[in-house]
Amino acid sequence: MQNFTLKACRLCPRDCGADRTSGTGYCAQGASLRVAKAMIHQGEEPCLLPAGAVFFVGCNLRCVFCQNYEISHPDSKRGGEGEYGGPSREFCSEHTEPSPVHGSGELGSEHREPSPVSGADLAALFLKLQEEGAATIDLVTPTPWLLQIREALTIAKKQGLHLPVVFNCGGYESAEALRLMEGLVDVYMPDLKYFSSEASLKYSGAADYFDRADEALREMYRQVGPVQFGKSSAAGQGKPKEERTGQDSPAGIGQRQDIMQKGLLVRHLVLPGLYKDSVRLMDYLADTFEPETIRLSLLAQYTPFGSLERFPELRRRITSFEYEKVLQRADERGLEGYRQFRNAATMAMRPDFTNGGLMTSVR
Numbered sequence: 466m467q468n469f470t471l472k473a474c475r476l477c478p479r480d481c482g483a484d485r486t487s488g489t490g491y492c493a494q495g496a497s498l499r500v501a502k503a504m505i506h507q508g509e510e511p512c513l514l515p516a517g518a519v520f521f522v523g524c525n526l527r528c529v530f531c532q533n534y535e536i537s538h539p540d541s542k543r544g545g546e547g548e549y550g551g552p553s554r555e556f557c558s559e560h561t562e563p564s565p566v567h568g569s570g571e572l573g574s575e576h577r578e579p580s581p582v583s584g585a586d587l588a589a590l591f592l593k594l595q596e597e598g599a600a601t602i603d604l605v606t607p608t609p610w611l612l613q614i615r616e617a618l619t620i621a622k623k624q625g626l627h628l629p630v631v632f633n634c635g636g637y638e639s640a641e642a643l644r645l646m647e648g649l650v651d652v653y654m655p656d657l658k659y660f661s662s663e664a665s666l667k668y669s670g671a672a673d674y675f676d677r678a679d680e681a682l683r684e685m686y687r688q689v690g691p692v693q694f695g696k697s698s699a700a701g702q703g704k705p706k707e708e709r710t711g712q713d714s715p716a717g718i719g720q721r722q723d724i725m726q727k728g729l730l731v732r733h734l735v736l737p738g739l740y741k742d743s744v745r746l747m748d749y750l751a752d753t754f755e756p757e758t759i760r761l762s763l764l765a766q767y768t769p770f771g772s773l774e775r776f777p778e779l780r781r782r783i784t785s786f787e788y789e790k791v792l793q794r795a796d797e798r799g800l801e802g803y804r805q806f807r808n809a810a811t812m813a814m815r816p817d818f819t820n821g822g823l824m825t826s827v828r
């Protein structure tokens with residue numbers, strides 16, 4: 466296996482080779498791990514709830530339609546260009562969708578700016594989330610921090626972390642780097658954003674997005690295998706489904722206490738004008754994996770965010786026609802999982818990252 470180091474970072478397909486101990490790469494992150502927020506999160510897929518979400522700072526994709534630029538690039542203003550250039554874009558995170566948040570208990574102190582966090586600190590945070598009733602540990606935009614997260618998970622597991630660990634990423638991953646997480650991650654939850662390289666180049670500056678995502682998803686599946694569900698061991702688990710998200714779920718999946726223990730849960734956000742691309746992705750998933758062995762979370766909540774001056778085609782919500790076409794193909798191909806109501810999201814449903822904090826209420 467390749468020897469990964471922050472001295473010449475190749476943790477993702479950007480393959481910058483940047484020395485992150487003295488500078489940054491495309492993701493604009495140095496060597497000090499930073500956490501934008503950690504919270505008990507009720508806005509993820511029902512089979513992960515309540516999620517002990519840890520939102521990491523930084524992103525290796527920078528999608529122009531990003532909803533969460535405050536966490537992906539808290540040091541920057543929206544609309545800038547990074548050291549590594551790339552296509553015209555605004556700032557983004559791997560986690561493209563606004564997540565509905567229904568509040569959590571007040572869990573700790575607030576900090577306005579993300580501070581550096583050590584591996585031991587991060588391990589303690591995971592254990593704190595477990596103690597507070599999380600059913601899963603939800604690592605949001607973990608890609609630039611694989612080395613530190615691996616260290617933290619190793620420590621936390623030795624100290625009693627037993628919850629399923631969810632790798633919640635943008636899908637633009639290095640399959641080889643993912644091997645670092647083998648045995649530490651239980652559930653992979655990648656976005657699968659684009660089939661077309663034209664679209665991935667235009668909106669995320671990554672012409673090779675689909676090819677890299679294909680390799681990554683195969684590696685994820687190799688590690689975790691077919692989906693497995695089980696009862697949650699979390700003390701705080703068990704809000705009724707309708708209180709949790711704008712998502713619907715088929716019978717037998719994600720119902721109360723059915724927590725995903727292992728597997729691949731692929732998210733796809735349908736974008737305006739790209740439903741044919743989405744349909745091709747549904748075919749790809751069904752052709753590549755036995756459909757019943759993975760889960761699909763189909764998201765309809767795209768909301769225009771920022772000026773999008775150079776991307777007028779993205780300045781609208783998706784239509785019922787577009788969403789129905791994708792839904793229909795997913796159903797035809799036997800892809801089970803979650804289907805979001807088309808009116809599920811508004812910008813008011815985004816987690817508020819402006820107050821920062823490692824364990825804060827977001828009510």
Ligand code: SF4
Binds near residue numbers: 480609
């Ligand atoms: S994680 Fe960041 S620095 Fe490392 S290769 Fe990816 S974009 Fe470049």
